[in-house]
Structures are given as C-alpha cells and as structure tokens.
Amino acid sequence: MPSALVFGAGGQIGQAVCTRLLDAGWQVLGVSRTPRVDAAGIRWLQADLAVGFGITDAVDAVLSCGPLDLFSRWYAGSALAAARVVAFSSTSAAVKQDSPDPAERRLAKLLQDSEASVSASAAQRRAHATVLRPTLVYGAGRDQTLTRIVAIARQMRCFVLPACATGLRQPVHVDDLAAAALAALERPAGQGQVYALPGGESLGYREMVRRTLAVLQPTPRLLVVPTPMFRLALSAAHLTGSMQQASPAVLARMRDDLVFDPGPAQRGLGYAPRAFRPDATMLGG
Numbered sequence: 536m537p538s539a540l541v542f543g544a545g546g547q548i549g550q551a552v553c554t555r556l557l558d559a560g561w562q563v564l565g566v567s568r569t570p571r572v573d574a575a576g577i578r579w580l581q582a583d584l585a586v587g588f589g590i591t592d593a594v595d596a597v598l599s600c601g602p603l604d605l606f607s608r609w610y611a612g613s614a615l616a617a618a619r620v621v622a623f624s625s626t627s628a629a630v631k632q633d634s635p636d637p638a639e640r641r642l643a644k645l646l647q648d649s650e651a652s653v654s655a656s657a658a659q660r661r662a663h664a665t666v667l668r669p670t671l672v673y674g675a676g677r678d679q680t681l682t683r684i685v686a687i688a689r690q691m692r693c694f695v696l697p698a699c700a701t702g703l704r705q706p707v708h709v710d711d712l713a714a715a716a717l718a719a720l721e722r723p724a725g726q727g728q729v730y731a732l733p734g735g736e737s738l739g740y741r742e743m744v745r746r747t748l749a750v751l752q753p754t755p756r757l758l759v760v761p762t763p764m765f766r767l768a769l770s771a772a773h774l775t776g777s778m779q780q781a782s783p784a785v786l787a788r789m790r791d792d793l794v795f796d797p798g799p800a801q802r803g804l805g806y807a808p809r810a811f812r813p814d815a816t817m818l819g820g
C-alpha cells in the first residue's frame with residue numbers, strides 16, 4: 536500500500552486531498568500543528584514547519600497543502616527521499632508580481648522562489664515534483680472569499696459590490712484540486728511541471744457573486760454602487776479596523792480578468808474541473 540506524507544492535511548485543500556488519497560488506497564501521514572486523532576488509513580504527526588521537525592518514516596510521496604515557503608525550506612533541509620512531490624502554490628505567483636502593493640509583490644516573489652526551491656530539491660534527490668497553482672478556491676466552506684461573502688450577506692441581508700467589479704474569475708472546487716494532485720502522483724507526464732488549476736468556468740465577478748448569494752434562501756440583494764462611493768466606504772471601514780483584507784490593490788484588481796489556461800493541466804493531468812454551481816454546503820451554509 537503506498538504512503539503519503541501530507542502537510543496541511545487538515546486545511547481546506549488538504550482535507551480533500553486526504554479523502555482522495557484514502558479512497559485510492561493510500562496510507563496517509565498527516566501533519567498538523569495541533570494534536571489530532573488517528574483514523575482508518577490516517578496517522579497524524581504533530582509538527583510546526585516554522586520550527587522544523589525530523590521524520591523517520593519512509594513514504595512514497597509528499598504533498599504540501601500548507602504554506603509553500605515553509606515547506607520548501609523544510610524539504611530542502613530534510614533527508615526525505617519520497618519519489619513524488621506535489622506542492623500547492625497559487626496563481627498569485629503570477630497575478631501579484633506586478634502589483635502596485637509592495638507586500639503583494641513580495642508574496643509573488645516568495646511563491647516563485649519557493650516553487651523553484653521545491654523543484655530543485657526534488658531534482659537533487661532524483662524525485663519528481665509537480666507544482667499546482669489553484670485560482671480562487673471554494674467548496675469546503677472555509678475559504679476567505681466566497682464563504683466570507685455568504686457570511687456577510689447572511690448578516691447584512693445584502694451584499695455591496697463596486698461597479699468596477701467586472702473582471703473574469705474562475706473559482707475552483709477543492710475536490711477538483713485534489714483530483715489534480717492525485718493525477719500528479721500517478722501520471723509521469725505531470726512531473727516536473729508547474730500547472731495553473733483554474734475552475735471549469737470563467738465568469739464575471741458580479742455573476743460569481745450573484746450565484747454565491749443564490750445559495751442563501753431568501754437570497755440577499757446584490758447592490759452595485761459607484762466605485763468612488765465604495766472606495767470611500769472602504770477607507771472609512773479601514774479607519775475603524777474592519778475590512779482590512781480589501782486593500783486598494785484588491786479593489787483595483789476587481790476589474791481585471793484573472794483567467795488562466797487549463798489546457799496544460801488538461802493534457803498533463805487529465806484535469807476536468809466542474810463549472811461554478813455552488814450550493815450552501817460548499818460555502819459554509
């Protein structure tokens with residue numbers, strides 16, 4: 536029975552990956568910073584990548600579903616000889632590299648450097664690495680975008696978008712990402728590659744939010760307000776310490792099309808993500 540070491544096994548992507556691994560007959564060694572109870576097929580190791588830890592178990596594969604920079608550093612310094620490595624990065628590595636926000640540019644550079652480090656470390660030990668870059672993730676009811684929109688709309692009974700929110704998005708379900716990770720373990724064609732993993736449909740920001748709100752009954756109203764008015768309200772919210780995640784760079788990006796070609800992942804991994812048809816269970820409802 537093959538075995539896999541999974542970092543971030545309790546996260547929204549990690550959990551979906553573990554479910555798929557167990558269904559496919561893998562033994563899973565899950566890593567978490569908090570103690571967890573072992574279950575059929577899965578044994579937990581308590582460890583913090585920021586502190587570092589040693590592992591004596593031999594595994595066939597290692598999957599990183601947590602912070603990529605921490606994993607890349609740990610992997611470079613470890614003696615782990617797993618033949619296959621699958622690491623989740625993010626399309627932010629491409630999207631944010633030219634951002635006006637220095638923190639976002641730093642994040643993009645960190646992701647790119649970490650991806651390169653994982654590939655180099657794998658090559659040194661004759662292992663094969665595949666880097667997966669998801670777009671906007673949903674499905675586990677724990678994401679910080681769509682599930683958050685549902686939570687705000689439930690409380691406010693409406694949701695407000697600026698008129699500039701016209702860019703295209705490709706929300707991707709966690710289970711489609713998990714399927715891609717399994718395919719990367721199993722298909723030699725997927726090795727040594729960086730794949731963008733967009734969702735199965737490109738849709739406008741407003742339509743994405745409309746379908747998101749429709750998971751609630753009664754469906755909250757979607758209000759579209761002039762962008763300057765929205766910006767003003769956001770500045771006021773920042774002064775009170777709320778909505779800190781909605782930075783000016785995030786607002787500016789709402790009009791951009793964040794669209795990625797699924798073609799390479801389709802050809803290399805047989806990637807076939809679903810269209811965006813959320814229900815309440817996928818968005819914390």
Ligand SMILES: NC(=O)c1ccc[n+]([C@@H]2O[C@H](COP(=O)([O-])OP(=O)(O)OC[C@H]3O[C@@H](n4cnc5c(N)ncnc54)[C@H](OP(=O)(O)O)[C@@H]3O)[C@@H](O)[C@H]2O)c1
Pocket residue numbers: 542543544545546547548549566567568569582583584585586600601602603605623624625626668669670671672673677678679
């Ligand atoms: N969410 C998105 O929209 C999105 C989009 C594109 C890419 N990604 C990338 O995909 C990966 C997974 O994302 P996610 O949304 O599934 O994340 P998540 O739900 O926040 O889970 C991340 C996991 O990482 C683990 N972790 C965090 N710090 C750790 C540390 N110091 N040592 C060991 N484990 C640590 C946590 O495990 P414990 O708390 O159990 O220790 C947690 O389960 C990340 O690399 C993320 O950047 C996410």
